[in-house]
Amino acid sequence: MKGRVLTSDVLLGIAPIALMIAVWQALISFGYAPATLLPPPGQVFMRLVRQLGNNEYQQDIAATLFRLFAGFAIAVVLGVGIGLAAAASPAVNAVVRPIVRVLAPLPKVALYPALLLLLGFGHESKITLVVADALFPILLSTYYGASMVEQKLIWSAMAAGTPPRQILFKVVLPAAMPSVLTGCRIGLVISCIVVFLAEMITSTDGLGHVLVTAARTFRAVDMFVPLITISLLGLILNGLLQWLRSYLLRGFPEV
Amino acid sequence: MIEISGVSQVFQTSGRQSHLALSNISLTIQDGAFVSILGPSGCGKSTLLYIVGGFVAPSQGTTRVKGKAITGPGPDRGPVFQEFALFPWKSVLGNVMYGPRQQGVSSAEAEAQSRQLIEMVGLKGFEHFYPKELSGGMKQRVALARTLAYHPAVLLMDEPFGALDAHTRTRLQNDLLNIWERDRKTVLFVTHSVEEAVFLSDKVVVMTRSPGRIKRIIDIDLPRPRRRAELLLDPHYQKYVVDIEGMIDDTSEDELHP
Amino acid sequence: MMSWRTLVSRLAPLLACLGLLGIWQIGALILDTDSFPTAIDALRAVPSILTDKESLINILASLRRMAIGFGVGVGLSIPLGLMMGRSRAVASFFNPLLMITYPVPKAALMPIIMLWLGVGDLAKTLVIFLGVSLPVVFHSFQGARAVEEKMLWSGAAMGLSAGQRMLRIVLPSALPEILIGCRTGLVLALITMITSEMIARQSGAGNILFNALDMGQYDTVFAMIIIVGAMGIGLDAAFEQLRKRLVRWSEPRFDLPLSFS
Ligand SMILES: Nc1ncnc2c1ncn2[C@@H]1O[C@H](COP(=O)(O)OP(=O)(O)O)[C@@H](O)[C@H]1O
Ligand SMILES: [Mg+2]
Numbered sequence: 001m002k003g004r005v006l007t008s009d010v011l012l013g014i015a016p017i018a019l020m021i022a023v024w025q026a027l028i029s030f031g032y033a034p035a036t037l038l039p040p041p042g043q044v045f046m047r048l049v050r051q052l053g054n055n056e057y058q059q060d061i062a063a064t065l066f067r068l069f070a071g072f073a074i075a076v077v078l079g080v081g082i083g084l085a086a087a088a089s090p091a092v093n094a095v096v097r098p099i100v101r102v103l104a105p106l107p108k109v110a111l112y113p114a115l116l117l118l119l120g121f122g123h124e125s126k127i128t129l130v131v132a133d134a135l136f137p138i139l140l141s142t143y144y145g146a147s148m149v150e151q152k153l154i155w156s157a158m159a160a161g162t163p164p165r166q167i168l169f170k171v172v173l174p175a176a177m178p179s180v181l182t183g184c185r186i187g188l189v190i191s192c193i194v195v196f197l198a199e200m201i202t203s204t205d206g207l208g209h210v211l212v213t214a215a216r217t218f219r220a221v222d223m224f225v226p227l228i229t230i231s232l233l234g235l236i237l238n239g240l241l242q243w244l245r246s247y248l249l250r251g252f253p254e255v
Numbered sequence: 256m257i258e259i260s261g262v263s264q265v266f267q268t269s270g271r272q273s274h275l276a277l278s279n280i281s282l283t284i285q286d287g288a289f290v291s292i293l294g295p296s297g298c299g300k301s302t303l304l305y306i307v308g309g310f311v312a313p314s315q316g317t318t319r320v321k322g323k324a325i326t327g328p329g330p331d332r333g334p335v336f337q338e339f340a341l342f343p344w345k346s347v348l349g350n351v352m353y354g355p356r357q358q359g360v361s362s363a364e365a366e367a368q369s370r371q372l373i374e375m376v377g378l379k380g381f382e383h384f385y386p387k388e389l390s391g392g393m394k395q396r397v398a399l400a401r402t403l404a405y406h407p408a409v410l411l412m413d414e415p416f417g418a419l420d421a422h423t424r425t426r427l428q429n430d431l432l433n434i435w436e437r438d439r440k441t442v443l444f445v446t447h448s449v450e451e452a453v454f455l456s457d458k459v460v461v462m463t464r465s466p467g468r469i470k471r472i473i474d475i476d477l478p479r480p481r482r483r484a485e486l487l488l489d490p491h492y493q494k495y496v497v498d499i500e501g502m503i504d505d506t507s508e509d510e511l512h513p
Numbered sequence: 514m515m516s517w518r519t520l521v522s523r524l525a526p527l528l529a530c531l532g533l534l535g536i537w538q539i540g541a542l543i544l545d546t547d548s549f550p551t552a553i554d555a556l557r558a559v560p561s562i563l564t565d566k567e568s569l570i571n572i573l574a575s576l577r578r579m580a581i582g583f584g585v586g587v588g589l590s591i592p593l594g595l596m597m598g599r600s601r602a603v604a605s606f607f608n609p610l611l612m613i614t615y616p617v618p619k620a621a622l623m624p625i626i627m628l629w630l631g632v633g634d635l636a637k638t639l640v641i642f643l644g645v646s647l648p649v650v651f652h653s654f655q656g657a658r659a660v661e662e663k664m665l666w667s668g669a670a671m672g673l674s675a676g677q678r679m680l681r682i683v684l685p686s687a688l689p690e691i692l693i694g695c696r697t698g699l700v701l702a703l704i705t706m707i708t709s710e711m712i713a714r715q716s717g718a719g720n721i722l723f724n725a726l727d728m729g730q731y732d733t734v735f736a737m738i739i740i741v742g743a744m745g746i747g748l749d750a751a752f753e754q755l756r757k758r759l760v761r762w763s764e765p766r767f768d769l770p771l772s773f774s
Contacts, residue, residue, distance in 0.1 A: 008605075009601075009605035010605075012602060012605040012606045013605050013606065013608055013609035013610075014609065015606060016606060016607065016609075016610045017609060017610055017613070020610075037628050037629060038629075094525075097525065098525035098526045098528060098529035099529045099532070099533070101525075101526045101529070102526055102529045102530055102533065102746060103533075104700075104749075105699075105700055105745045105746050105748070105749030105750075106742045106745045106746060107700065107703040107704045107707055107741055107742070107744075107745045108704070109704050109707050109708050109711075110707055110722065110737070110738050110741040110742060110745075111738060113722060113723065113725075113726045113734050113738070114549075114734070114735060114738055116726070117548040117549060117726075117731065117734070118544075118548075118549060150338070150340060152334075152336045152338055152340035153340050153342065155305075155308065155310045155328065155334060155336075155340070156334065156336070156340045156342075156401070156402075157342075157353070157357075158310070158327070158328040159308065159328045159329070159330065159332060159333055159334050159402075159407075160330060160333075160353055160354035160357050160358075160401075160402075160405050161329070161330040161354065161357040161358055161405065162357050171342070174342070174344045175342075175343070175344070177344065186697075189615050189616050192616040192618070193616065193617075193618040193619075194618070196618045196621055197618050197620055197621065197708050200618075200620075200621060200708075200712060201708075201711055201712075201723075208621065211621060211624065212624070214624075215624035215625075218628070220625070220628065223624055223625050224625070227617055227621060227622070227625075230616060230617055230618070230621075231613050231614070231616055231617045233616070234613075234615065234616020234617070235612060235613055235616065237616075238612070238615075238616070248344075249344075250385065251342075251343045251344045251345065251346070251385040251386065251387065252343050252344065252387065253343070253387045
């Protein structure tokens with residue numbers, strides 16, 4: 001019974017994607033769009049498969065992934081650390097809160113030229129941009145989650161003999177985990193987006209660079225391939241995070 | 256022995272007014288006594304318990320346990336809250352083992368002790384369940400086992416059975432009495448049920464509506480071990496219940512004021 | 514009377530701005546390179562950009578595209594998200610599509626959309642619209658899904674039709690969550706606006722920024738960063754005021770620091 005519901009859900013979900021591809025194909029088949037502007041889906045997917053086996057393209061993927069992971073990891077460490085500290089200490093809170101209020105809504109891509117001038121055109125500037133963008137959702141959710149931790153959970157642990165400085169890691173962090181992971185999920189999507197954009201603006205490798213190179217020479221097929229690749233990467237990473245989430249939160253009530 | 260002397264508690268409310276929650280409470284609780292605190296909602300029962308727990312510092316007055324001033328929470332005083340406050344990320348076993356592990360007990364030893372406690376509170380077979388998979392009564396049993404696991408000399412129970420249905424409540428009252436008969440911990444038990452207080456306690460402390468003051472302390476002179484079926488028919492028990500209900504009625508007559 | 518404390522907490526963001534500018538100033542003085550002007554130099558360059566007619570037209574055109582993209586995006590995304598939240602079929606229809614499009618940077622569609630629509634306003638506005646939509650749909654969906662079933666039952670018992678329930682119960686209950694999505698959408702709109710102009714390189718604030726970078730006018734680069742940053746902070750602050758008005762009833766009181774330190 002449950003299985004049937006699930007299959008029909010999956011079918012429903014595939015429908016719009018199938019429809020999109022069908023319309024795409026129809027636009028070409030009925031001559032509404034010239035293949036130079038909109039290559040047929042079959043051609044794009046063939047190209048994607050070929051590219052995925054291509055060594056050079058794999059290196060571009062690796063470059064993108066490296067920047068993405070490095071930036072995301074730094075953002076997680078900083079975001080969770082600062083978020084916890086701000087929830088735990090009024091002094092840190094008083095300093096962090098106004099700074100975050102100013103920096104969070106700042107469009108970080110606008111900082112990219114400054115980062116380029118300061119850190120050069122290599123990995124550093126791109127990773128820093130990813131950190132700057134992914135940091136705030138993670139920091140804010142961590143802070144929010146940690147501030148909402150049930151006081152009696154903390155009291156229970158203190159009565160059991162937990163020293164105050166361990167409370168943060170033994171109670172507050174695990175109790176705030178659902179919120180932290182929600183922040184990480186948003187941060188991950190943003191990391192995907194930002195690393196790609198940074199590579200489009202200036203780069204010599206990476207998926208964004210592949211797109212820009214294709215755009216300069218008006219090779220429409222090659223413009224679609226990196227976009228589909230980043231979408232797939234996002235999907236896989238999101239799946240991994242989802243899996244981690246269901247493992248870490250196995251004790252928490254569903255939300 | 257718990258000594259509470261001259262304790263008052265003032266809260267700053269959001270309207271920048273101050274609210275006197277407890278006024279000049281003095282109370283001595285002997286080792287091994289089962290003492291209940293009764294009073295209308297908002298009279299400061301929980302606050303008093305939190306002060307003894309060391310979670311909240313009183314605005315005035317002193318509290319001592321075994322002659323030592325209370326400066327913070329400690330494993331000599333174990334709380335059991337109405338909201339259970341179990342760690343959702345830990346299994347039943349993990350929750351119960353938490354205290355002993357904090358006390359530096361080895362993992363194997365803590366697990367053996369905890370399994371025994373879980374069996375004692377009637378949850379054998381549920382060791383690897385998560386709190387979300389348990390009913391309210393089962394959760395409260397886990398919370399009790401978690402607290403008992405680090406051997407506190409004093410149990411601080413804040414309406415522990417308040418969120419449970421009548422049937423579960425009765426069963427847990429019996430179980431609590433059995434456990435208490437066995438190792439005679441000092442228990443400070445907050446409740447708003449007169450029957451529950453009389454059934455369980457050696458002493459019932461009746462508090463007035465806010466600001467909370469002690470109105471009366473009644474010694475419950477009923478034989479132990481107590482059997483619920485016998486007690487309900489006992490005229491002494493009935494008289495205690497009726498008398499104490501009268502005192503509470505008295506305090507409830509005036510309107511609520513902030 | 515405003516106490517000293519509330520005064521400080523009101524002014525804290527301003528103090529933070531000044532503090533950050535101060536760190537910038539000191540950092541620039543220490544590094545002392547041409548490509549990193551001091552905060553004061555950058556601030557000095559701001560008025561000349563804002564008084565230059567062409568730059569001003571460019572910036573205002575950027576803002577107009579952003580406003581249209583944001584408005585249309587929000588207007589379409591909220592109903593879609595709410596319907597997804599209340600209907601399992603609608604949710605399973607759209608969810609996978611949204612999942613695969615979420616990690617795609619919308620501004621990266623610029624080169625392709627430019628092929629089809631040219632480099633004009635339409636392409637840029639479309640990209641902003643796409644960038645805004647996903648977070649708003651996502652949060653509206655979450656908000657609508659979390660609405661208590663019993664509230665809808667009470668509504669039905671009172672004789673509200675399905676449409677009325679959506680408008681009078683689901684929408685207000687989901688509003689706090691929807692507004693969180695709109696706020697994210699606003700920031701994303703600004704990001705997408707800048708990036709699309711960086712990529713199209715034809716007009717707009719992003720174009721001024723990157724042209725200045727290419728021409729080595731570092732004061733202008735940093736002055737533009739200040740302008741764009743101020744836009745982001747100003748828009749966000751304005752939105753936050755609006756949000757506070759709309760959902761005063763649901764303000765969570767989580768500002769108390771935890772008591773264990
Ligand atoms: N943290 C607090 N801040 C302000 N007022 C509080 C706080 N905690 C309790 N109070 C007030 O103190 C009084 C006593 O509360 P409480 O001890 O919870 O009562 P009881 O447990 O008897 O119902 C109530 O009027 C309550 O509003
Ligand atoms: Mg209470």
